Amino acid sequence: MQGFSYLIHGFLNLLDPKILLPMTLASISGILIGALPGLTATMSIALLSGLTYDLDPGVAIPMLIALYVGAIYGGSQSAILLNIPGTPSAAATALDGYPLAKKGQAGPAIGLTRVASFYGGLVGIIALTIATPLLAKLALKFGSWEFFVIAIMGIMVCGSLTIDEIPVKGWITGFMGLIFAMVGMDNMTMVERFTFGNLYLQSGISLIPALIGLFGFTEVITVMAEPRQAKLSIDSKKLKVSIPFKEIFQYWKTTIRSALIGIGIGIIPGVGEDIAAWVSYGAAKNTSKNQEEFGRGSKEGIIAAETANNSCIGGASIPLLALAIPGSGAAAVLLGGIWLHGIRPGPLIFKEFPGFVYEYISMQVMANIMLLIFGLLISNITIKVLLVKKDILMPIVATLCVIGSYAVNTSVFDVYMMLFFGILGFILRVNGYPLAPMTLGIILGTMADENLRRALNIGKGSILPFFTRPLCVVLWLIVLVMILSRSKYFKQLMRKLFSKKQTQNI
């Protein structure tokens, strides 16, 4: 009951024009940024975290959430009109959205993405409301052993799922992220680690500049490297967005399944919206009666991808709030933004910041309502934004990366840090190393370090509890399955098993 009153209170707070107006601006910006190829949700949250550091948390956090929700949705518009997903999470939408646009059905396709995103977002919020208190309660029973294993599991799972080939690359970037988190003065012994005698490094790697570098700077270089400018699939004046209600009701099974897939994948640390969209798209294709339509303009395919990537936001927020372990790359950056404003998510969040989880939920609800309203209202503006030359846009983003990383501590050293991570991120990304595990590593590093040593201290140096405590065993098993599932022998075995089953059925 207290939770409900917090929820209402949080929602009423958001109606204050001082919060509502910035949140509206962030929502619209999110949709526009998401629509622009190259400007991802993760990057925009990293940038906004740096830009809003001085604002009141009551204003800054709703802005970050509105931007997050808007940007994940916004990617679908360029996927449909340009055949280039504005964000990686809209890549699956492009498969069917673009063929539909070419058939002259861009308007209904965009309308469908709006409603599917809104629906997915709402189901994600319901899951967030139910699961967060339960997980936080469960997490209170976790010891240091479990927290350490969870951090390692997060890196391994994220590393496995964010790369198609050579998963070891994902694990390597994850562990590199953990190592970067070790830089600075050790909180437990006050001993300097890998600071090279640099005063600025004593307080560790500054999270926001590092994230701006990894996602902002990297993106600027990647987008600028491509000389070709995308072209619209239709005449911008002819676009008329409509909501095809018939399809929404026709594919109700797909929407429910996709929302659940999105939530499930969202809960897995660091995996994120793009994987949710692909898995959901794959599931819809495999179970559809009209499989041949997929890739040629299937409305069911669009519904599957868009519902899942938006429900994933709610799913990713569950471990973020209850365990301080983000469920996606974008959620990882959001966590950095929340930390910046002095709020520490984790198992104690309901005690230390009573009401924050419910305020967060009300922010998500509001962000989804805004998404539905502005998504429909500004379609024709978004289409004009898509025509802005990237050669104009990218230098502006570069200046924002610089000022955003500088503003956090008013330190030029942070700008150098941003550059370091930007160049490192670019080299790694170009060579097929995913950056999400590195982000997760930087965020989880301190937790892994402190819990490992605390656990060893309690156990007087014994490592046995890491492998004998029931939950640790389950978590290690998940890690093991994850590693094995990427080996060719496991894939061969699964193929054999499935082919046997099929032959038996015949």
Place this chain on the structure above:
Amino acid sequence: MSNKKWLTEIIIATCILVFGIYVIAGSIPLLGKTPFNSPGLTPLILGIITTVLTIFLFIVLFNLRKKIEPEKENKDKEERELQGLRQKRMIITIIFILLYVALLGKIPYTILTFLFLCAFMLYFKSASLPKTILISLAITGGIFYVFGTLMRVPLP
């Protein structure tokens, strides 16, 4: 995978291996009399894991070498030109940003930002000269107003 790509992969893996070994070497002096409580323990473990994973990556890469496709001699001329253009644009962008950051604090921020935006857009022929100046002025003014005036950030 082409031979060139494979070589790049090997160079990057070698850099990561050196990084892992460096972390191990840097962690050992931090291990005290009770290693399980020392600040060097976690970096040491992470360094070892990174090194082992990189060795595993080397094995994967050497296995992939068998699948290296010979470089197509008659590679599309257009594709080659595009590749060259990509590299040129990437390097120029990095140089522009590096120069911008290197001059931070040496030239007043607003002037530097205006010059950076103008130079960048003019080099890439993004817009006409008056439009470039107008956009650069608007963005610089906007950043100055939001950060310098509204948020009272002492600009570099």
